[in-house]
Amino acid sequence: MTDFPPPSDRPKAAPLAALRLFRPVFLAVGAIGLAIGALLLIHLGSPTASPTPAQTAETTVVLPDPDPPPALTSADFQGFQMKPPDQQAVSEPPASDRYELTLRLERGDTIEKMLADIDVPEADRKQINEALQGLLKKRQLAVGEAIALVIQTLADQPDAPRVLSLSVRPQPEREFLVTRKDDGSYSGEEKSYKVTPRIVRVEAEIAGSLQQSGVSGGAPVAAMNEFIKALSYDVDFQRELKAGQHFTVLLEQLVTSDGKVTHPGRLLAGELRLLKRTVTVIRFRPQGGAEQFYNPQGESLIRSFLRTPMDASHITSRFGMREHPILGFSAMHTGVDFGAPMGTPILAAGAGKVLMAGPNAGYGIFVKLQHTAQIGTGYGHMSRLGPGIKPGAVVRQGQVIGFVGSTGMSTGPHLHYEFYRDGHPVNPLAQKFALRAALSGKDLAQFQAQSRTYLVQLKSAPHVADTPAPVSKAAVAKAPAAPQLARGD
Numbered sequence: 001m002t003d004f005p006p007p008s009d010r011p012k013a014a015p016l017a018a019l020r021l022f023r024p025v026f027l028a029v030g031a032i033g034l035a036i037g038a039l040l041l042i043h044l045g046s047p048t049a050s051p052t053p054a055q056t057a058e059t060t061v062v063l064p065d066p067d068p069p070p071a072l073t074s075a076d077f078q079g080f081q082m083k084p085p086d087q088q089a090v091s092e093p094p095a096s097d098r099y100e101l102t103l104r105l106e107r108g109d110t111i112e113k114m115l116a117d118i119d120v121p122e123a124d125r126k127q128i129n130e131a132l133q134g135l136l137k138k139r140q141l142a143v144g145e146a147i148a149l150v151i152q153t154l155a156d157q158p159d160a161p162r163v164l165s166l167s168v169r170p171q172p173e174r175e176f177l178v179t180r181k182d183d184g185s186y187s188g189e190e191k192s193y194k195v196t197p198r199i200v201r202v203e204a205e206i207a208g209s210l211q212q213s214g215v216s217g218g219a220p221v222a223a224m225n226e227f228i229k230a231l232s233y234d235v236d237f238q239r240e241l242k243a244g245q246h247f248t249v250l251l252e253q254l255v256t257s258d259g260k261v262t263h264p265g266r267l268l269a270g271e272l273r274l275l276k277r278t279v280t281v282i283r284f285r286p287q288g289g290a291e292q293f294y295n296p297q298g299e300s301l302i303r304s305f306l307r308t309p310m311d312a313s314h315i316t317s318r319f320g321m322r323e324h325p326i327l328g329f330s331a332m333h334t335g336v337d338f339g340a341p342m343g344t345p346i347l348a349a350g351a352g353k354v355l356m357a358g359p360n361a362g363y364g365i366f367v368k369l370q371h372t373a374q375i376g377t378g379y380g381h382m383s384r385l386g387p388g389i390k391p392g393a394v395v396r397q398g399q400v401i402g403f404v405g406s407t408g409m410s411t412g413p414h415l416h417y418e419f420y421r422d423g424h425p426v427n428p429l430a431q432k433f434a435l436r437a438a439l440s441g442k443d444l445a446q447f448q449a450q451s452r453t454y455l456v457q458l459k460s461a462p463h464v465a466d467t468p469a470p471v472s473k474a475a476v477a478k479a480p481a482a483p484q485l486a487r488g489d
């Protein structure tokens with residue numbers, strides 16, 4: 001592919017001390033600080049750099065943000081020197097050794113195939129599958145069924161992810177759970193929740209991240225994650241989300257006869273009031289299909305591409321001409337930068353094939369995916385690759401393909417995201433991917449009835465604060481830490 005600069009022989013004598021100074025600062029101040037920091041660097045960097053032909057000439061030089069021209073010396077930008085790729089180990093993020101991953105069963109798919117796709121070792125795959133089949137007893141899982149995994153990456157075997165647990169929940173009252181035991185074997189357990197549902201709502205204002213606002217209003221982390229994911233196909237969080245906006249989530253809690261809440265709340269529906277529009281998501285399970293979220297017109301919210309390839313991020317640099325933060329002169333920025341903490345999982349924006357995975361000059365550790373004959377995506381500056389990500393590997397939408405880092409020519413942890421049409425980078429945020437499945441016939445009629453009920457309940461269900469708080473240990477354990485989103489969006 002011609003989009004990428006050839007490997008450059010840029011200086012490798014990066015002042016490590018400065019790096020070490022900067023990295024903890026970035027980590028500590030988090031997302032907002034990162035944005036301010038990046039701005040500061042841009043302003044500090046530009047005056048010292050000497051004008052170049054690109055700045056004065058009428059024609060614009062298309063320069064993918066990596067490759068530095070040989071004319072500039074490292075003295076021009078000391079203090080935020082780029083890091084040679086071989087120093088990857090320095091930035092290895094310990095915080096991200098465990099992460100949650102939800103994959104959906106595709107047509108003709110099996111659990112074993114799904115686990116093989118993400119490079120789970122064969123022995124583990126077999127055991128997990130056996131344990132699960134023992135629970136399912138010949139029952140078939142629906143196409144599109146969500147398989148929730150908790151994965152651990154071991155430092156010494158980064159390419160052999162370890163599955164800590166696998167959970168399938170075809171109905172709210174029934175969960176099939178396979179967990180890894182201390183001896184490395186897997187055991188299955190069917191959990192049934194003999195309880196009555198209670199519908200509650202959380203109505204809140206955005207203060208900080210959407211997720212935190214919901215959680216402090218009493219919604220479980222997992223439900224907020226689902227809400228954010230469902231919205232993410234439609235909402236540009238960076239541009240449209242503002243403090244003070246209202247949102248409501250409708251939750252189904254499970255309550256035992258003696259009033260104990262055994263499940264803190266499954267998301268049934270949600271509503272987010274933006275400046276100019278209100279976005280509503282409604283959970284529904286069509287006949288023979290898997291549950292997913294729809295808009296009130298009965299159209300599936302799932303699109304062929306994610307709007308942003310990360311759950312928690314904010315845009316720090318847009319597509320187009322800009323002052324280059326390191327080079328100091330005006331150049332074409334061929335992608336969008338998302339600021340996110342070191343180690344944040346990066347998701348495949350769509351299903352496809354890995355074309356390139358590994359160090360790529362100024363892009364640092366880089367992944368390129370091919371989705372269709374025309375469309376591809378690229379992801380730069382990773383701290384490391386996701387499990388199983390190598391050229392030729394098939395990826396699913398939402399699969400973890402790597403982790404946020406600052407390799408290559410980068411001023412701090414962020415993802416440089418590119419979108420290609422016919423090999424040329426285009427603005428990822430300007431792409432529209434309508435094509436959605438819509439409900440019809442019996443499913444649509446049933447959906448409309450359910451949707452009417454939910455829309456009324458979004459306004460009238462008792463507020464979660466007026467009901468006993470969920471304190472069950474089982475419930476807490478059910479929603480394993482989702483630290484990626486908790487870091488703010």
Ligand SMILES: [Zn+2]
Nearest residue numbers: 065336337416
């Ligand atoms: Zn960039």
